[in-house]
Amino acid sequence: MTKAEIGLIGLGVMGSGLALNMAEKGYPVAVYNRTSARTGEFFEGAGDLRGNLVPCASLKELVAQIRPPRPILLMVQAGKAVDEQIKALRELLSEDDIIIDGGNANFRDTMRRFDELDGSGITFVGMGVSGGAVGARHGPSIMVGGERAAYTRLEPLLTAIAARYRGEPCSAWLGEGGAGHFVKTLHNGIEYADMQMIAEIYGILRDGFGMKAGAIGDIFGRWNGGRLDSYLVGITAEVLATADPATGRPLVDMILDRAGQKGTGRWAAVEAQMMGVPATVIESAVAARSLSAEKTMRVGAASAYGGRTAPAAREPEPAFVDDLELALFAGKIVAYAQGFSVMDEASCGFRWNLPLATIARIWRAGCIIRSQFLDRLALAYDADPDAAHLLLNRDFAAMMSEAHASLRRVVAHAALAGLPVPALSAALGYFDAFRQARGTANLIQGQRDYFGAHGFERTDAEGLHHGPWDSSRAEG
Numbered sequence: 336m337t338k339a340e341i342g343l344i345g346l347g348v349m350g351s352g353l354a355l356n357m358a359e360k361g362y363p364v365a366v367y368n369r370t371s372a373r374t375g376e377f378f379e380g381a382g383d384l385r386g387n388l389v390p391c392a393s394l395k396e397l398v399a400q401i402r403p404p405r406p407i408l409l410m411v412q413a414g415k416a417v418d419e420q421i422k423a424l425r426e427l428l429s430e431d432d433i434i435i436d437g438g439n440a441n442f443r444d445t446m447r448r449f450d451e452l453d454g455s456g457i458t459f460v461g462m463g464v465s466g467g468a469v470g471a472r473h474g475p476s477i478m479v480g481g482e483r484a485a486y487t488r489l490e491p492l493l494t495a496i497a498a499r500y501r502g503e504p505c506s507a508w509l510g511e512g513g514a515g516h517f518v519k520t521l522h523n524g525i526e527y528a529d530m531q532m533i534a535e536i537y538g539i540l541r542d543g544f545g546m547k548a549g550a551i552g553d554i555f556g557r558w559n560g561g562r563l564d565s566y567l568v569g570i571t572a573e574v575l576a577t578a579d580p581a582t583g584r585p586l587v588d589m590i591l592d593r594a595g596q597k598g599t600g601r602w603a604a605v606e607a608q609m610m611g612v613p614a615t616v617i618e619s620a621v622a623a624r625s626l627s628a629e630k631t632m633r634v635g636a637a638s639a640y641g642g643r644t645a646p647a648a649r650e651p652e653p654a655f656v657d658d659l660e661l662a663l664f665a666g667k668i669v670a671y672a673q674g675f676s677v678m679d680e681a682s683c684g685f686r687w688n689l690p691l692a693t694i695a696r697i698w699r700a701g702c703i704i705r706s707q708f709l710d711r712l713a714l715a716y717d718a719d720p721d722a723a724h725l726l727l728n729r730d731f732a733a734m735m736s737e738a739h740a741s742l743r744r745v746v747a748h749a750a751l752a753g754l755p756v757p758a759l760s761a762a763l764g765y766f767d768a769f770r771q772a773r774g775t776a777n778l779i780q781g782q783r784d785y786f787g788a789h790g791f792e793r794t795d796a797e798g799l800h801h802g803p804w805d806s807s808r809a810e811g
């Protein structure tokens with residue numbers, strides 16, 4: 336058999352899906368997994384695609400099976416395992432070979448790995464891949480960071496395996512160094528925000544109106560044909576419609592209300608904070624997931640504080656269901672505006688020059704947050720690549736002007752009913768602060784000057800000023 340075009344290490348869900356995807360697109364792939372039983376099992380299950388797969392029992396064999404210069408894709412667990420594989424590969428690779436980390440790496444680790452490999456002759460690429468198992472197998476969204484020339488070498492393969500949106504491949508080079516993994520991190524932060532806001536709307540219908548899962552699923556299913564059309568809303572409808580094979584009840588009612596997290600959403604919130612960019616919807620979503628994990632404490636608090644008011648003994652009015660749809664849409668606009676602001680800031684800070692329109696474009700298919708909405712977002716950044724903020728874009732301002740009254744009614748309804756909507760209310764709070772020409776930080780400046788003589792700017796004069804405070808009097 337001819338030599339493989341690429342090597343792939345790590346045959347977990349994502350790795351095996353990508354290997355089969357590449358083999359199917361006509362790229363012979365040498366594959367290796369730390370436990371060789373998995374390699375055998377994978378190969379046996381590959382059916383007709385076996386002709387394009389070369390199972391290898393060692394790293395040395397893997398390297399020998401690839402045509403130089405060799406691209407090798409790591410699909411191992413983010414963190415220590417990546418460093419171990421790079422260390423082992425360094426001994427075996429030659430000048431111009433490329434190591435691609437396709438896992439959910441922290442972009443700061445990715446930047447460190449670029450530094451560590453600098454001068455070694457080996458090229459490193461940090462590549463975000465989104466789409467879960469099905470995406471990996473049939474077309475993910477691919478976010479690449481590293482040298483542009485490395486992407487050019489990989490481009491035919493990556494565009495062949497990537498998802499397509501109306502024929503356009505969802506793969507792109509986004510910038511040097513950690514750019515690809517940073518963008519994947521923000522993708523996941525936004526994913527958390529989308530999922531949390533959907534869950535909040537579900538909570539209002541379940542706990543505020545006592546609706547059954549199936550009926551709520553029907554509503555999400557309807558919305559999926561309109562402005563909320565997206566993968567996450569579509570799967571929400573399906574999850575809600577699914578019966579538990581063991582009990583026959585709605586499966587969602589049998590699932591514990593405690594969600595895990597691997598860390599990427601949290602990194603998005605942390606990086607936003609580090610840069611001083613408000614990403615309150617993402618932050619709320621991450622925090623809500625953390626609070627979900629505190630099941631025992633929540634059960635205790637429910638008995639300490641009592642329940643909420645009982646669900647309304649009626650179905651929601653059609654007008655309120657429309658409000659819920661628009662509220663979710665408004666929350667989504669704010670979440671994406673915040674996420675893109677974080678990327679915009681990082682783009683300057685790390686000198687990546689992130690192509691925001693391209694990012695929106697490669698998220699339109701393949702990835703978990705794929706939606707129609709991203710097409711409008713891409714158009715907004717096409718029209719104004721240096722837009723200061725998405726909420727100032729004319730198209731988005733028009734959408735938000737139409738939707739924010741619904742968000743307000745829904746958040747108010749939930750607050751009065753004692754239903755938690757942390758991400759939706761974060762979106763509303765941010766929006767109201769964002770559009771407030773004269774805010775309340777004048778008082779904060781007064782306080783800071785009072786207790787710390789930090790000085791404040793005046794509305795009517797240049798420079799830094801101090802108030803005539805008698806601090807000693809307040810302390811006494």
Ligand code: 6PG
Pocket residue numbers: 439464465466467522523526595596597598599600702703
């Ligand atoms: C994707 C997903 C994927 C995954 C993460 C998030 O884009 O395909 O984001 O990377 O779902 O593991 O998982 P957590 O919810 O565990 O953080």
